[in-house]
Amino acid sequence: MRMIKMVKDEMVEKETVKDKVWTEEELVAVNDELESKSPQEVIRWVIENFEREEFALACSFKELVLLDMLLKEKPDARIFYIDTGFHFKETLDLKKKIEETYKITVERYEPEVTLDYMEKVCGPKLWETDPDKCCTIRKVEPLRKVLSTLKLWMTGIRRDQGQTRANIPIIGWDRKFALVKISPLATWSKKQVWDYIMTHDLPYNELLDNGYPSIGCEPCTHPVVDGDDDRAGRWTGHKKTECGLH
């Protein structure tokens, strides 16, 4: 009888934790707590506090460190990507490899607007004439749609990836998309990422070996030279430095 009560209490407690609606203030406190934790501990915090359907990892198919860590903790975790229609062949090859290696299906989301229709309405090469608009149509709006179904999204962004990311929290309220955002690798360095890749023999995007430290859509991603900021090859010739997701 006592055992049944304990199990019931545990279930009620679990339900209460997972039903919780996090306030911005609470997330600041959680962030302080997670600052000194390893990425795996941060991931475990997510699994303890959110149901499977409530969170997902946004994958950019550059390297697989976070994906590998997440799937080791939760093999059925949700992984998704936005198919802008402009991914490099190397990026899509890596997606296929991930699905075969981990035996998962990466959820695919796409813009409502086809490339033909976008060209008809906005003119040719929108990524050159108005990259902000192009990103809004092909990345931000599809992402908004996915995130509206979630309570938390997980990203692989890090503080050492450039000025615009230098102060990102590990966890916080994402006001733009109205849900919790968590970046378990925020405090990691590029060296730590590569050490993990080598130690665990993980596949990675071949473009990383060819001068592309940051990989996005093909028309807007160029190789960089040594000493450049990792994101210097994105939207070269434009003031734009982020696609509007982060």
Ligand code: SF4
């Ligand atoms: S990165 Fe370039 S091609 Fe991709 S959505 Fe943004 S502007 Fe368009």
